[in-house]
Amino acid sequence: MTGATFGGLFVALAPDPPSYQVSVSATTINEGEVITYTVQTRNVLNGTVLYWTNSGTTGNLDFAGNLSYGSFTVDGGQGVFNILALPDQITEGTETVNVAIRTGGITGNIVATATSVTILDTSTPLLATLLIVAGGGGSAEAAPGGPYAGGGGAGGVVYRTSQPFSSGDYIVTVGAGGAAGRSYGGGSGGNSSIVGAGYNLVALGGGGGGGGGPVRTAGSGGSG
Numbered sequence: 001m002t003g004a005t006f007g008g009l010f011v012a013l014a015p016d017p018p019s020y021q022v023s024v025s026a027t028t029i030n031e032g033e034v035i036t037y038t039v040q041t042r043n044v045l046n047g048t049v050l051y052w053t054n055s056g057t058t059g060n061l062d063f064a065g066n067l068s069y070g071s072f073t074v075d076g077g078q079g080v081f082n083i084l085a086l087p088d089q090i091t092e093g094t095e096t097v098n099v100a101i102r103t104g105g106i107t108g109n110i111v112a113t114a115t116s117v118t119i120l121d122t123s124t125p126l127l128a129t130l131l132i133v134a135g136g137g138g139s140a141e142a143a144p145g146g147p148y149a150g151g152g153g154a155g156g157v158v159y160r161t162s163q164p165f166s167s168g169d170y171i172v173t174v175g176a177g178g179a180a181g182r183s184y185g186g187g188s189g190g191n192s193s194i195v196g197a198g199y200n201l202v203a204l205g206g207g208g209g210g211g212g213g214p215v216r217t218a219g220s221g222g223s224g
Contacts, residue, residue, distance in 0.1 A: 135189030138178035150209030170196035
């Protein structure tokens with residue numbers, strides 16, 4: 001017990017309360033870089049587990065490990081933890097990390113707050129040139145008494161340059177060509193498309209050829 005003697009009377013003194021101070025390695029970083037947090041403590045036992053939480057505009061998917069909270073252990077009067085900001089290839093603008101240090105758990109008392117850290121968005125979307133070609137229509141046989149067979153229509157085309165792509169799943173459909181038909185007409189070509197993450201680009205398949213008669217009749221091509 002800590003105390004002092006005054007006039008022969010021993011007076012116990014209350015111990016100093018724990019104290020916490022947190023510093024950051026940088027206040028502005030790029031995606032792909034690490035923030036190091038150092039928490040200096042006084043009157044905190046070695047082995048004590050402390051916790052950190054983030055209330056900034058970043059979310060768990062912005063960090064390695066998919067976490068927006070964590071814990072660390074005090075050793076020799078300090079604790080250190082790192083946060084890696086992921087280069088997520090998503091254009092989302094500047095974001096912030098606001099870390100609080102807590103005791104007892106991630107919902108426990110806040111005992112220190114760190115300076116806000118700004119994460120600069122260095123991710124740029126993947127740019128691609130798209131050429132989507134649908135299947136052409138099938139031709140038709142010549143009808144009895146007519147020498148001409150109807151030709152199948154050409155498939156539709158969609159052409160886009162410098163299209164930005166985000167991470168995620170895309171479904172690509174390749175339209176097959178239309179089957180050859182009888183005198184009544186050929187089969188239509190299948191549609192081609194790419195769908196996902198805000199995209200819904202469709203090229204229409206070509207129409208089937210008309211039945212052949214005295215005049216050749218071609219099917220219409222699909223429009224992309």
